[in-house]
Amino acid sequence: MPIQSIEPRRLYRQISDQLRELILAGEFKEGTRLPAERDLSLQLGVSRPSLREALIALEVEGFVEVRKGSGIYVSPAQKRQPGALNLSGEEGPLELIRARALVEGEVAAIAAVTGRRSAFDAIEDAIDRMQAAANAGKTPLEADRLFHVRIAEATGNSVLVGVVERLFDLRLRPLFDQLDGHFATSDVWAAAILEHRDILAALRAKDAARARATMRRHMEISYRRLSSSLIRTRKRKGTAKSAHKKAARGAKPDAKTRPGRDARTAKLRSTF
Numbered sequence: 001m002p003i004q005s006i007e008p009r010r011l012y013r014q015i016s017d018q019l020r021e022l023i024l025a026g027e028f029k030e031g032t033r034l035p036a037e038r039d040l041s042l043q044l045g046v047s048r049p050s051l052r053e054a055l056i057a058l059e060v061e062g063f064v065e066v067r068k069g070s071g072i073y074v075s076p077a078q079k080r081q082p083g084a085l086n087l088s089g090e091e092g093p094l095e096l097i098r099a100r101a102l103v104e105g106e107v108a109a110i111a112a113v114t115g116r117r118s119a120f121d122a123i124e125d126a127i128d129r130m131q132a133a134a135n136a137g138k139t140p141l142e143a144d145r146l147f148h149v150r151i152a153e154a155t156g157n158s159v160l161v162g163v164v165e166r167l168f169d170l171r172l173r174p175l176f177d178q179l180d181g182h183f184a185t186s187d188v189w190a191a192a193i194l195e196h197r198d199i200l201a202a203l204r205a206k207d208a209a210r211a212r213a214t215m216r217r218h219m220e221i222s223y224r225r226l227s228s229s230l231i232r233t234r235k236r237k238g239t240a241k242s243a244h245k246k247a248a249r250g251a252k253p254d255a256k257t258r259p260g261r262d263a264r265t266a267k268l269r270s271t272f
Contacts, residue, residue, distance in 0.1 A: 012092050015046060015054035023063055023074055033071040034064065037229065049227040053092045056179045056230075066182065066230050093176040094227055100167050101219035105212045107152050107160055112203050112211035115154035120204050123150045127196045134189050145169075147196055151203070151215075183225050195221065 019040075022028055034040065034055075041051045055072055058064045062079040064072050111119070126147035133140035145168050152164040170176070195218040202210040 010092055011050050012053035012057060015044060015051060016057040019058060020063055028074045030074050030076050033073050049094050052230055057175060060174050060178050068231055071231055091170055093179050094223060096170055097219055097223045101216045103163060105216040107155060107164060108215040109208040109212040111151050111154035112206055112208045114156055115203060119154035123200055126150050130193050140189060179226055182230055
């Protein structure tokens with residue numbers, strides 16, 4: 001047998017692979033609810049955010065179904081599509097946000113110093129496009145990308161522009177799209193637009209430290225939102241301003257774990 005190269009698997013893929021094996025082996029029956037996230041994360045010895053990324057990967061493949069306010073259920077066999085989408089090379093959404101916070105924070109700081117008024121006007125135009133799309137009931141993702149790219153363009157560095165474009169486009173993939181779809185409400189986009197205006201204000205003030213901080217804060221809010229419970233029911237009422245404040249506070253911590261909640265979790269191996 002020829003020697004094959006060994007490729008390191010991302011943590012969320014290791015978790016999803018183990019859960020998939022248990023489902024296929026019948027440890028988790030069709031139509032039944034999986035153990036609570038807190039119990040699964042303890043049995044696997046991994047963080048809840050990593051577990052949630054794994055569950056989203058299984059949802060994309062059709063192995064589980066996320067039901068808001070209820071739980072995560074094993075899907076019928078006919079809905080499963082193992083191998084239909086190759087997720088092995090996909091970066092974890094939360095890992096991607098952390099990378100963007102680091103890179104784009106510095107990009108914003110540079111743009112604040114080197115950017116000209118015309119560049120800042122172009123950034124504001126991107127925000128206005130986001131607002132127009134949101135007002136029309138559309139997802140303003142294209143204008144969101146334009147906003148981040150135009151900040152990079154304000155640095156005058158074409159390499160940074162390419163890096164920001166690449167990082168943003170990594171989110172336009174099934175795993176990130178599925179996870180984001182659980183949380184991207186109209187209120188969330190309204191809050192994001194306000195965060196973008198905060199970043200623009202820092203840029204116009206030519207305040208590098210403030211620009212860096214507001215960009216990183218924007219990414220941190222996104223991280224907290226995407227790493228919150230998949231099944232928690234979220235209220236959609238309230239103004240954009242109140243939504244902005246709620247997002248800034250981040251997700252509430254999960255309840256304390258109650259040991260022995262589900263005997264089936266004993267079959268999980270803490271190998272990560």
